[in-house]
Amino acid sequence: AQRVTQPEKLLSVFKGAPVELKCNYSYSGSPELFWYVQYSRQRLQLLLRHISRESIKGFTADLNKGETSFHLKKPFAQEEDSAMYYCALKGGTYKYIFGTGTRLKVLA
Amino acid sequence: NAGVTQTPKFRILKIGQSMTLQCTQDMNHNYMYWYRQDPGMGLKLIYYSVGAGITDKGEVPNGYNVSRSTTEDFPLRLELAAPSQTSVYFCASMGSGQNEKLFFGSGTQLSVL
Numbered sequence: 001a002q003r004v005t006q007p008e009k010l011l012s013v014f015k016g017a018p019v020e021l022k023c024n025y026s027y028s029g030s031p032e033l034f035w036y037v038q039y040s041r042q043r044l045q046l047l048l049r050h051i052s053r054e055s056i057k058g059f060t061a062d063l064n065k066g067e068t069s070f071h072l073k074k075p076f077a078q079e080e081d082s083a084m085y086y087c088a089l090k091g092g093t094y095k096y097i098f099g100t101g102t103r104l105k106v107l108a
Numbered sequence: 109n110a111g112v113t114q115t116p117k118f119r120i121l122k123i124g125q126s127m128t129l130q131c132t133q134d135m136n137h138n139y140m141y142w143y144r145q146d147p148g149m150g151l152k153l154i155y156y157s158v159g160a161g162i163t164d165k166g167e168v169p170n171g172y173n174v175s176r177s178t179t180e181d182f183p184l185r186l187e188l189a190a191p192s193q194t195s196v197y198f199c200a201s202m203g204s205g206q207n208e209k210l211f212f213g214s215g216t217q218l219s220v221l
Contacts, residue, residue: 046209094139100150
């Protein structure tokens with residue numbers, strides 16, 4: 001079955017602390033994974049994709065096929081990082097499956 | 109450039125009523141999607157389309173219908189509204205090739221009472 005699991009509904013960290021948002025997936029083929037973010041009163045938008053191996057706004061994510069994980073990390077959280085984060089899996093041709101999301105709150 | 113436009117933004121329906129959620133995009137994208145977002149449940153794929161005239165079911169298609177007569181439009185139809193369909197609905201579109209990312213609309217908040 002194709003599935004994306006984000007075990008934390010809410011993650012609260014202090015400004016300047018490291019952040020790790022967890023994402024695990026289940027997929028029989030070669031996965032393509034993404035992180036989408038929804039800031040307050042904004043549309044859901046792409047943050048980064050594993051295939052690009054990029055760092056966006058200080059966030060990185062590494063695909064670990066052995067652990068079937070794609071955790072999102074940032075070494076020093078900022079208040080403007082507070083948002084809802086969704087991990088997504090491309091499950092088949094142009095079909096995208098989303099996790100339940102994690103709300104990140106960065107405290108001053 | 110408007111991107112993905114959804115109408116209406118809010119709607120209240122009575123049980124058994126029908127309605128169509130409109131979605132249009134002006135980016136000439138082939139791929140379009142409908143998701144629903146329930147609290148604590150994340151985004152669930154209802155239907156998607158890979159081009160005009162082609163649609164396919166997602167994870168939760170029951171109670172919904174779609175059509176894709178043009179590249180721009182991808183309406184979602186609720187025939188007999190039920191309280192379980194109370195949700196926020198998002199439409200998204202995507203181009204092909206290297207620029208593979210979903211562009212989302214602003215959402216429609218639907219309540220069925």
